[in-house]
Amino acid sequence: MKLLAAFVPYVAVLVGMYVFNSAWLAILLYHLGVVAFLFCRKPKNLWQRMWAGTKSPWLIPGLLVCAMAAPAVYFMWPWFAVSEFILPEWLARYGLAGWAWLLLIPYFSLVHPVLEEIHWRGISPERATGICWQDLLFAGYHMLVLFQLIRWPWLFLIFGILAGSSVFWRWVAGRFGGYGLPILTHTVADVAVVVGVQFLLRG
Numbered sequence: 654m655k656l657l658a659a660f661v662p663y664v665a666v667l668v669g670m671y672v673f674n675s676a677w678l679a680i681l682l683y684h685l686g687v688v689a690f691l692f693c694r695k696p697k698n699l700w701q702r703m704w705a706g707t708k709s710p711w712l713i714p715g716l717l718v719c720a721m722a723a724p725a726v727y728f729m730w731p732w733f734a735v736s737e738f739i740l741p742e743w744l745a746r747y748g749l750a751g752w753a754w755l756l757l758i759p760y761f762s763l764v765h766p767v768l769e770e771i772h773w774r775g776i777s778p779e780r781a782t783g784i785c786w787q788d789l790l791f792a793g794y795h796m797l798v799l800f801q802l803i804r805w806p807w808l809f810l811i812f813g814i815l816a817g818s819s820v821f822w823r824w825v826a827g828r829f830g831g832y833g834l835p836i837l838t839h840t841v842a843d844v845a846v847v848v849g850v851q852f853l854l855r856g
Contacts, residue, residue, distance in 0.1 A: 654693065655776040659787060661686035662794040670798070676747040677757065680765065687772040696775055703771065705831025712834050715821075719842035726849025733803045740853055743802055758847050766839035770832050773819065779827030788819035818842075 662683045669679025691699075734740065744750060749757060777787040792815035796808055803811065822835035 654690075655787075658686075658690040658694075658772065658776045659790045661690065661772075663790075663797065666794060666797045670747055674747055676744075676749050677753060679747075680757075680761070684765070684768050687768045690772065691775070694775060699771070702831045703767070703836065704833050706826060706829035706835075707831070707833035707837065709825060709829045709834050711825055712837065715825075715834060715838040716841050719838045720845050722842050722845035723849040723852075726846055727852050730849075730853055733807050735802060735804055739802055740850070744854075758851070762844045762847050763840065766843050767836055770822065770835045770839050774823060774826045774832050774835060777819075777823045779823060784816060784820055785823075788816045788823070791819040792816040 665682035665686060666679050669675050669677075669682050696702075730740075744754060773787060773791050778785060792812045795815055796812060799811065800808060818839075822839065825834045826832055
């Protein structure tokens with residue numbers, strides 16, 4: 654069951670983006686899959702766990718580090734990008750122009766990190782020490798999205814950052830008894846990425 658759940662975003666990206674050329678379809682399929690597996694798993698005290706665990710000394714440092722994603726995306730993009738005009742071309746290719754992009758900003762920034770954390774923390778072993786296969790699969794599905802945008806040497810770095818983030822979020826969820834800190838820091842990271850992308854598009 655957990656392995657099947659871990660492949661939900663892979664199927665969603667492959668079908669949504671690479672069959673129907675729709676980023677919106679990909680993210681909605683992903684989230685529908687998350688909800689479906691939630692009903693299958695029926696986790697106990699989910700609502701309480703979502704907001705527990707924020708009283709941690711790691712919260713403020715975690716928020717600050719995740720907020721650095723905005724300047725990282727903006728200032729590193731000339732080195733990351735496979736070409737100068739790839740970002741607007743890529744967004745248009747997958748239906749993220751005009752209102753579709755503007756609507757995705759709040760959805761990706763606020764809804765996506767909540768569902769993603771509930772999903773991945775829920776199928777990951779909280780007490781495991783070190784990296785586990787769920788961390789690798791969490792990082793891996795992002796590569797399906799990014800490989801057309803970013804030069805391949807940088808993909809290894811981004812993969813490592815995402816896998817490390819998953820290890821950290823899994824650890825704090827187990828250590829402090831809830832998903833609150835992972836959800837908040839993940840939200841800040843996603844908001845920061847969107848801010849960085851928006852500045853690139855305007856620049």
